[in-house]
Amino acid sequence: MTESDFVRVKRSRVHEDIVQQMTQLIKDGKLRPGDKLPPERELAETLGVSRPTLRNALRVLEGLRMIESRQGDGTYVSQANFEQLVAPLAAVLSTRAFLVKDILELRQIIEPPIAERAALKARPEDIEELESILAVQAKKAGEGLETAEEDTRFHYAIAEATGNQMVVHLIDLVMSLLGEVRASWLQVPDRREVSLAGHRAILNAIKARDQAAASQTMKEHIERIGQAIETQL
Amino acid sequence: MTESDFVRVKRSRVHEDIVQQMTQLIKDGKLRPGDKLPPERELAETLGVSRPTLRNALRVLEGLRMIESRQGDGTYVSQANFEQLVAPLAAVLSTRAFLVKDILELRQIIEPPIAERAALKARPEDIEELESILAVQAKKAGEGLETAEEDTRFHYAIAEATGNQMVVHLIDLVMSLLGEVRASWLQVPDRREVSLAGHRAILNAIKARDQAAASQTMKEHIERIGQAIETQL
DNA sequence: AATGGTGTAGTGGTTAAACCAATTGGTATC
DNA sequence: GATACCAATTGGTTTAACCACTACACCATT
Numbered sequence: 001m002t003e004s005d006f007v008r009v010k011r012s013r014v015h016e017d018i019v020q021q022m023t024q025l026i027k028d029g030k031l032r033p034g035d036k037l038p039p040e041r042e043l044a045e046t047l048g049v050s051r052p053t054l055r056n057a058l059r060v061l062e063g064l065r066m067i068e069s070r071q072g073d074g075t076y077v078s079q080a081n082f083e084q085l086v087a088p089l090a091a092v093l094s095t096r097a098f099l100v101k102d103i104l105e106l107r108q109i110i111e112p113p114i115a116e117r118a119a120l121k122a123r124p125e126d127i128e129e130l131e132s133i134l135a136v137q138a139k140k141a142g143e144g145l146e147t148a149e150e151d152t153r154f155h156y157a158i159a160e161a162t163g164n165q166m167v168v169h170l171i172d173l174v175m176s177l178l179g180e181v182r183a184s185w186l187q188v189p190d191r192r193e194v195s196l197a198g199h200r201a202i203l204n205a206i207k208a209r210d211q212a213a214a215s216q217t218m219k220e221h222i223e224r225i226g227q228a229i230e231t232q233l
Numbered sequence: 234m235t236e237s238d239f240v241r242v243k244r245s246r247v248h249e250d251i252v253q254q255m256t257q258l259i260k261d262g263k264l265r266p267g268d269k270l271p272p273e274r275e276l277a278e279t280l281g282v283s284r285p286t287l288r289n290a291l292r293v294l295e296g297l298r299m300i301e302s303r304q305g306d307g308t309y310v311s312q313a314n315f316e317q318l319v320a321p322l323a324a325v326l327s328t329r330a331f332l333v334k335d336i337l338e339l340r341q342i343i344e345p346p347i348a349e350r351a352a353l354k355a356r357p358e359d360i361e362e363l364e365s366i367l368a369v370q371a372k373k374a375g376e377g378l379e380t381a382e383e384d385t386r387f388h389y390a391i392a393e394a395t396g397n398q399m400v401v402h403l404i405d406l407v408m409s410l411l412g413e414v415r416a417s418w419l420q421v422p423d424r425r426e427v428s429l430a431g432h433r434a435i436l437n438a439i440k441a442r443d444q445a446a447a448s449q450t451m452k453e454h455i456e457r458i459g460q461a462i463e464t465q466l
Numbered sequence: 467a468a469t470g471g472t473g474t475a476g477t478g479g480t481t482a483a484a485c486c487a488a489t490t491g492g493t494a495t496c
Numbered sequence: 497g498a499t500a501c502c503a504a505t506t507g508g509t510t511t512a513a514c515c516a517c518t519a520c521a522c523c524a525t526t
Contacts, residue, residue: 011517014480015292026328039506050481052285055508059248059289060296064325071507072489082331089322092297095259096318102399109346109400117342166335166410167342170403177399244488246508272477283510288479304478305518 014049018057026066026077033079037067040075064088082169090176103177104226108219111155114171115202115218118161119211126161130203133157137199141192154199158218161206194224247282251290259299259310266312270300273308296321315402323409336410337459341452344388347404348435348451349444351394359394363436366390370432374425387432391451394439427457 025031037043040058044051058075061067065080065088078084118126137150152175159171198221205213258264270276273291277284291308294300298313298321311317351359370383385408392404431454438446 019296023324023328041506052288052482053480055285056288056292056479059292063252063293063296064321066325066328069507070489071487072505074489074506082329085325085329086322088297089319091256092299092318095256095299096315099398102397105395105397106399106403109350109395109397110343113342113346162338162342164335164338164342165332166339170339248508274477285511286509289508302478303518304516305476307477307518 015053015056015060018047018049018054019060022057022061023066031077033077035077037075037077082165083172086169086173090173093177098177100178101230103174104222104229107174108222108226110170110174111158111222112215112219114162114167115158115206116211116215117164117167118158119206119209119214121163122161122206123163126157127203127207129157130154130161130206134196134199134203137192137196141196147192147195151195151199158202158206191228194228198224248286248289248293251280251282251287252293255290255294256299264310266310268310270308270310315398316405319402319406319409323406326410331410333411334463336407337455337462340407341455341459343403343407344391344455345448345452347395347400348391348439348447350397350400351391352439352442352444352447354396355394355439356396359390360436360440362390363387363394363439367429367432367436370425370429374429380425380428384428384432391435391439424461427461431457 022031031037038046040051040054044054047054058067058069062069065078065085067075068078068080069075122130133150133153137147137154140147140150155171155175156168159168162168198217201217202214202221205217255264264270271279273284273287277287280287291300291302295302298311298318300308301311301313302308355363366383366386370380370387373380373383388404388408389401392401395401431450434450435447435454438450
């Protein structure tokens, strides 16, 4: 027997045990989104712990959007959608400085095939949505207004055009990671025309159902923007 | 003035305000990973709130892995890595049933270009790592053992070969979303040979620095597995 | 010098009790 | 039926006390 046969003993905390228990109940389907939990006083008694200890556990679960407490009403298993579930992580990640270079490269890797899939799968209403966003973007750029919102919406709409919700959530997460870097880049007026031109080319390829062109135009667009952002840093 | 000019008033809770404040301090760099926070009793006094209320806020932050409390020592700003930051989300998502179809499609979209990038960027040690994993996988498959771990490591190692940390984290997240579905698929013995053969073809393409072949072999591999998993559901 | 034992101070973890704030449901009134 | 009021219930916060653990300092033994 060697020293490495011994493992550090992990102390459990009461409120963490409660979190575990609740998570498992939800995972097992015994508690479902929308279900109301017993009142805190009752649940604390059932669990054999003090109410503040239970509340510590509930705060953890609430921070993770797994439950929702309403004063005067009760505590419910959350019906949060994916976006709401991801929001805490996005907030946490925004406190960290990640390599912008890596994020930009990730975009270069994933957005061309996403555009390609959009060219394959877009429905007429998806195309209309893209055209509508582009029109607003053009109008605002023409008036010297800020277009970061349209830029985001355009990429988001391409993801939507794939008809795949996970792709949409992924783009959402990537965009939030880049956060303010893109926004500040778009503040410079002549760059808005670059963004607009890139978007136009992408949209034309998608409209034409030309998968290779969609991939290529998106690739060029992301590279152009990526280079400019890196120069700016 | 119309009714729509009025906006619902959002009540703030004290402990949520504290979470906001702490998050902002971390985001602004005024609190850095590894920094020690003042003792709870002192901090509660400074903030002008009760200690249980502060503790509620700290539980939220701890649940999000932003801080770490050590009994008898103190509370620190967390030095958690990306994987640890993502873990709570992965746990939450595991309580939800997401469309396996969408996740598999997402893999079909992103893993071929990732393999392509790996063929471009892999260093000798990356190739060695892939070969090593494949050898272990082959050995275990040959002995009728379970190979889910090697399967995961192989895809992870391809992401590593891109040299892009965000790509690695993304693959990590996607794999955890698929969780047990892949594992159960690999339990069936003859499927291990399919997985092994697919991995071999991908590795050969990467070794040959053949980007197109890497993309193509990965595409076929993911499609083959995806179809089988969907059939199983 | 290295190891083991003890004590103290400080810090987080839990409990108990009280009070405050918000929501919901029931009842009375018009 | 619509509105107002009230009581009960529920979550939110505060105060106080005690428990459990850690870090550190000091001393004794080998």
